[in-house]
Amino acid sequence: MPEGHSVHRIARQFDRNFVGSPVSASSPQGRFAEGAAVLSGRTATGVRAVGKQMFLEFDDDLWLRVHLGMYGAWDFAGEILVDPTIASANGRMGQTNQRGTVLDGDPVFDGAGENSLTSIGAPRRTRVHVRMSEQTTGLADEGDQWPPPVVGQVRLRLLTDVACADLRGPTACELRTPDEVAATISKLGPDPLVDDVAEGQERFTSVVRRKPTAIGLLLMDQAVVSGIGNVYRAELLFRARQNPHTPGREVGEEVVRGIWRDWVRLLSIGVETGQMMTMDDLDPEAYRAAMASRDDRHWVYHRAGLPCRVCGTAIVVEEAAGRKLYWCPRCQA
Structure with missing residues (x-):
């Protein structure tokens, strides 16, 4: 199960790449179709991570609550701006065997030999591509398909003009009011x-x-x-x-x-x-x-x-x- 550090890193990615932008939302898997329809076209206005839960705020006081649980993960694609305060920003962030960090300017790979920011959550190889840099101009590779093709069981896709986030396998993915978010957080240590x-x-x-x-x-x-x-x-x-x-x-x-x-x-x-x-x-x-x-x-x-x-x-x-x-x-x- 992804632990608290991963969820805070996810929140930072959303803050830099989605907050302030209108999003197109869909549920390729179909299990969150109604919620995605409500979200689609709204602007992400804020994000909070508390423990193992993330709360993404949209206009009109609407919140998305996500708990990754044992197997959940976010896959990112497109022009992903990296938080400069995170030392290993060009490393894959998972739960118990996160991929890649940087030491003295050089990437350090784990046993899987990966070094990408594409997937945060349950440790597995992702099948979407992401570009990681402070300044990005265009997509990662010329000719890349945009939006990226949906791969596997995607509960929720959030898409801006340049960034994509796919949610897979969460324990919880639900819309909440401000009062419901406050009630959930009040129960956490x-x-x-x-x-x-x-x-x-x-x-x-x-x-x-x-x-x-x-x-x-x-x-x-x-x-x-x-x-x-x-x-x-x-x-x-x-x-x-x-x-x-x-x-x-x-x-x-x-x-x-x-x-x-x-x-x-x-x-x-x-x-x-x-x-x-x-x-x-x-x-x-x-x-x-x-x-x-x-x-x-x-x-x-x-x-x-x-x-x-x-x-x-x-x-x-x-x-x-x-x-x-x-x-x-x-x-x-």
Whole structure:
């Protein structure tokens, strides 16, 4: 499932490429035909990302709410202007194996050998093309078909004169009023990129410290904290040397606060690089390897049976509320 950093990166792409422009909307798949008809011809006026959800605003107080869920993704095509604040803006941004980032001016490829911004969401090879640059003049390649052909099951296509966004496989794609958007957001936990960081820390700490639920489950509860998914959950707990089965109310207050501060830091790194980088103090060679391969990017995630990078104990994987939980039974005892 795409985690919070990916959704914030999606929102930035919409802000730069769609906000301020009228859009033509369609539902090639047919499952959002009525909603697309309502959107078509309207101007996108704003965008918000909160946790794992994105809210795209249109004129006349109409909002589109999208939750990518496990398999959803946005595919972009056309003249895509890249956010210059994102270091790896010419890298593909997915969920657990994002493609490509830049180190010292050179692209670093992951095992898939990709380096395109075409798809943000569930990791897979996209089949539409995009041009990535700060200044674009015309389409990516002379003779490219415009609009690009529809490929696969596209729930929603948003099209401007020069940019195209195709939504595939979301859990939620629905029109909402301002009040409905506010009600949805009010049910979500704090997001460090949306809420005041200090207030978010207090809110997060207060909720966790009164819950009998295991901390490993609380971090995945979007009503407790927004944006954390399976990867960040495992890595945050390992970095805190915290047993995932400890009830939240039994986790020390400073440990809880430390987890929040670490989440603030890791989320910012994820948005900047497009990678869920959770290892610190890497030399340039190790950093390049980590950018190129998830196997070199994390402490415990996806390392079941492999030796802990700190103590050598075999990493354990178990099921927790239907999701895989990775942890070190010694470091996090």
